[in-house]
Amino acid sequence: MVRTLVLVRHGKAEKAQDDSSDLYRELTPDGRHALEIAYPRTFSLLEDYDDVNVWSSPAIRAMQTAQVVASVLGVDGIEVDQTLYDQNYDALLGQIATTPEETVVVVGHVPSLDAIASHLLGRQVRLSKGAAIALELPQPAPAAEGEAAGSTPALPSSASLLWFVDGPKSSAWGSLVSIEGEVTASAGELAAEAERFFANPDDVDALCDFRMAVRRLRSLVSFLSPWESKKQAERADKILRNLLDATARLRGIDIFSQTVLERSSFMELVRKKGLVKKVDSLVEELSAFRWKKSVLARGLGEGDLRSRFDEELDALDQALFGLDLSSANAVYDARRDAKELHYVANRLGVVLGDERAQMSQYMDEIQRDLGALCNARTNATLADEFRHSPRFRGVRADLGVAGRDQSEVVSAIVSGMRRREATDEAAVDEEDVPAETGALEESAALEADVATEAGALAEVTDPAENPEDAATGVAPEDAAPVADAAPQIPAE
DSSP states (O other), X not given: OOSEEEEXXXXXXXXXXXXXXXXXXXXXXXXXXXXXXXXXXXXXXOSOOTTEEEEEOSSHHHHHHHHHHHHHHTOOOEXXXXXXXXXXXXXXXXXXXXXOOSEEEEEEOTTXXXXXXXXXXXXXXXXXTTOEEEEEOOOOOOOOXXXXXXXXXXXXXXXEEEEEEOOOOGGGGHHHHHHHHHHHHHHHHHHHHHHHHHHOTTOHHHHHHHHHHHHHHHXXXXXXXXXXXXXXXXXXXXXXXXXXXXXXXXXXXXXXXXOOTTHHHHHHHHHHHTHHHHHHHHHHHHTTOOBOHHHHHHOOOHHHHHHHHHHXXXXXHHHHTTOOTTOHHHHHHHHHHHHHHHHHHHHSHHHHOHHHHTHHHHHHHHHHHHHHHHHHHHHHHHHHHHHTSGGGGGGHHHHHHHXXXXXXXXXXXXXXXXHHXXXXXXXXXXXXXXXXXXXXXXXXXHHHHHHHHHHHHHHHOOGGGSGXXXXXXXXXXXXXXXXXXXXXXXXX
């Protein structure tokens, strides 16, 4: 007869779509995750579980819960019992009374589990989803003289409480499950784009899409670094950074003229550093995203994620305020940070919330504006470099023209951004003018300053300084350095 009885209610399950689907309802991802985190501690309370039997209802949600229990206890098989799904209270008590097994874990449903626990303890018991209660059942007295051997033992009518553990709150791990799904999806996208690009490095679009996939994944890994396994975060960042560095020059050349002059040297670097294998191993590693132990123990609240996003957004705002547009490094860093926040807001919007998810479009607009400036500077630099190379002796004049055109585009973009910044500051100053009668004199003086500044701006405005009216005749993001070049490559 059972000596130790553990009653377990299945974990959090998905909602039934109709009456016929109840048997097939599965645990939700966060519900299963919660059990996997909580049950090792819960079932360590069993003093001796070398010989434990696990019974389960045939319902999928109960079977999945029983599988977690069996895995924790090292039990090989699970005994499926239709009685548990039918919630036949009397039949189940009869089985408990007659089984020769000493320790049984029963995974099933309420109200039958509640009724059994309440009956055996003599007081009301309610099991939440994933809860477990261990009972010590009284053993029958030795058979009296003359009593028929092998008679059916009496049904247990009382028990002692060994321990009770309430069900884990799956909401604490809901964010983890959502994030793991997004990281896995992003890693899968990188694997697909890497295969496409490595197979045909001459494909300009494949290079662009590959670098975008690398940046998206790197943005997620970087954003999640406070909660991620340090070793995994460092390894992922190193591989992803190597991929970006290795393809940076190719991307610059593509933006400049869509040439394929350095494909062979890139593929040699790919082979030398084993980048194909590194990408494959990284994708496989991130498909089983590793969190810090402290995060696995307590979960990760949406508030933590939102706070980190807000901190990075504030840092970017400060960097953009008074950004030194003449500094190529400063502009590049600001563009990179805006692009990373764009990817994070787009990918993790489900846990960041609608308000922050909507920042994705705003961040994308910022990085595109700054990207036009970065691209024009890269074009001008490459044009000057190629003009002095003997490999381009026959087109030096054209390269000189292209270089000057792109330098003018840089100047036009910078001038346009500065005018826009000055206009915005003037508008803010106008809003702050005192409205009180006693401040009329100060207000008039301030208006005069604004008018003077606006007039000065109008005098220096030149059509060639406007990105839309620059000498190239195209907007910066569409600018091509050579007249017969192919259409502009999509921005990353």
